[in-house]
Amino acid sequence: MTGNFKRDVDLLCQTLAVDKNFDIVKRELIIGEREAVMLFVDGFIKDEVFEKIIEFFYKITPKQLSKTADMEFFSKAFTPYVEVGFESDESLIVSAVLSGQTAIIIDGINDALLVDTRTYPVRSVGEPEKDRSLRGARDGFVETFIFNTAMVRRRIRDPRLRMEYMQIGKSSKVDVAVSYIEGLADKKVVQKLKKRLSEITLSGISMTSQALVEVLVPTAFFNPFPKVRFTERPDFASACLLEGKILLVMDNSPSVMIFPNSIADFMKETDDYYFPPLTGTYVRILRFIVSILTVVSTPLALILMNNPDILPDWLSFVATKEEYMIPFFAQFLLLEFLIDGLRMASLNTPNTLSNSLGIIGGLILSEFAINAGWFVSETVIYMAFVAIASYAQPSFEMGYAMKFSRIFILILSQLFGFWGFGAGIALVLTVAACSKTLSGRCYLYPFIPFSSKKFVKIFIRRSIAGKKAAH
Secondary structure (H helix, E strand, C coil), rough: CCCCCCHHHHHHHHCCCCCCCCCCCEEEEECEEEEEEEEEEECCHHHHHHHHHHHHHHCCCHHHHHCCHHHHHHHHHHHHCCEEECCCHHHHHHHHHHCCEEEEECCCCEEEEEEECCCCCCCCCCCCCCCCCCCCCCCCCCHHHHHHHHHHHHHHHCCCCCEEEEEEEECCEEEEEEEEECCCCCHHHHHHHHHHCCCCCCCCCCHHHHHHHHHHCCCCCCCCCCCCCCCCCHHHHHHHHHCCCCCEECCCCCEEEEECCHHHHHHCHHHCCCCHHHHHHHHHHHHHHHHHHHHHHHHHHHCCCCCHHHHHHHHHHHHCCCCCCHHHHHHHHHHHHHHHHHHHHCCCCCCHHHHHHHHHHHHHHHHHHHHHHCHHHHHHHHHHHHHHHHHHHHCCHHHHHHHHHHHHHHHHHHHHHHHHHHHHHHHHHHHHHHCCCCCCCCCCCCCCCCHHHHHHHHHHCHHHHHHHHCC
């Protein structure tokens, strides 16, 4: 701001293109016999609040206003609202207006008054479709930034909880908050995350949080393992904070990012925190076993079906007696692609028809494919198990990482048999072991490097009383 009222107002109006944008409003006022201008985005402002603020402004006398040329004093003495500030940098004023705040410029006062009466269109904070829980809370994150931070604050009433605000993206200027509990989270990881956020030079990232992930945690193209976990549940996010994790809350996104993550973190689910210790332990172990089976079951079945002569009597049921037109390897690959195709189709199908689509795809198509000789019933059964069991993995990204690992091992198993199966598992583990989390630790921790205490914690859900006694 230059102190020249007319010049400052014209420059701000020109930058905001008030004459071209119907939703950016310039409201002229007279406050204490001085010219004043309000700039705001229509739709973000709270009309009833500003009616009272303007009514109060109209009561200010020239004598009262002549006592100050300082916007800080004006905001304290004459602005009857809670969230107010002042700014002299024109670019920051423009950014504030575009983000929903109201700027008030008064002749004779150098700074602009910023009044935060933002209100956004928002949907209900109902339970998310993906992260459902049997006994947990029924609220979920939404696209409104301040609502999400408030839902975390509601659960953690600890003065050590930090919500550090930043803006990223040259054009979008997306609001983000780095949330952690001071004393529990690793300071070095917090600083590294904030440094990488400050160095982002992308013009806009409002479409997807995945763009932000690719900048914060770069990963090789052929490495399918996710480094960031997403959640739409405030209760799960709060539990992660209490375990020393860091949250990244992003405006316009109903998913909160959790840092840092090793492969063990993807084996946890919301219900683990609501089940009794014995049940939670059983569910965790079962989830881990099922996750492994989804990776190795079809490659093992392929080897045994291709080599029925090596089967012992108790595994004779694996060998198929049906006639088939397509090799087993091609059957497994086709079924992998067909299942994904049906899954994508169900996502784009109206809810009233999605159940019908599942029945048609799962029963009629498979039955006709077997009768036509395309597939044998064994390959359909194995892939049906894999398709259903993959939903035991709570992370969508980790589910696809396991899928790509399974296909890679399947190809090597077809080419080299048992040797290929072993080499495929070894290569997948090598890729995971060579990956690093945001903290710099191995992705396979606590397996590599091995930590007995953390290893037990993956599978055993200890009671709160047991944790207190241990401390």
